[in-house]
Amino acid sequence: DAGVIQSPRHEVTEMGQEVTLRCKPISGHNSLFWYRQTMMRGLELLIYFNNNVPIDDSGMPEDRFSAKMPNASFSTLKIQPSEPRDSAVYFCASSLVLGEQYFGPGTRLTVT
C-alpha cells in the first residue's frame, strides 16, 4: 500500500487566494483526520470524518476553512481566502483500527 497520499507537498500562495489541499487515505480505512502543525501551536486536530461523514469540526479555526469527503478515497481541505497566519504544515491521517492513525507526508503551506 502506498500509504496516505497528500498533494501538493508544497504550496506557496498569496494572501487572499484560495488553497485546496488533497488527501487520499489508505484503502479500506474508514476514518480520516486533518491536522495542522505550527511551531507555536504544535499539532492541532482540525476535523475528522467517519465513513465519509464529518463528526467533529470544532477544531476548524474559522469559516474560511472547509473540508469535504465526497467518497471513501478522497478528501479536501479548502482555505478561502487564505491569510499569512494559515502558513503551516497540514497533515492528513487515516485509520481503521480504533486508535492507531497513519499519517501522510503533509503539505507545507506558505501564504505570503
Added chain:
Amino acid sequence: SQQGEEDPQALSIQEGENATMNCSYKTSINNLQWYRQNSGRGLVHLILIRSNEREKHSGRLRVTLDTSKKSSSLLITASRAADTASYFCATDSLVGGGADGLTFGKGTHLIIQP
C-alpha cells in the same frame, strides 16, 4: 487547552544510552499513543497503550501508563543515531471510544550523539 504535555522539550544523549520521555494529560482517555516524527516528515505510530494497561513493550520501546497520575513515559533502550527525531504523545477522549481525533503534546526533540 493542551492535552498532552511532554517533558523534557529536548533531550540529547550518547548513542547506546537509554532515553526516557514523559507525558502528562488532563482528561480521561481510552488510549494513549506515542508517535515519532523525523524532520520534515509525517508522524509514524510507535505504540498504543490502553487505559487498562500499565506497561507495554515493542522492541526497544517500553511505555508505561499511570492513569491515576494521568501520565505516561516512553523509554527507548540502547539508543541509535537513527532514533533522532521528535516524539509525541497523543490521547483520545473517553467519550470518543477511541475512534476520534487525537490531541498531541508539543513533543520531545531527541538527539542521539554518535
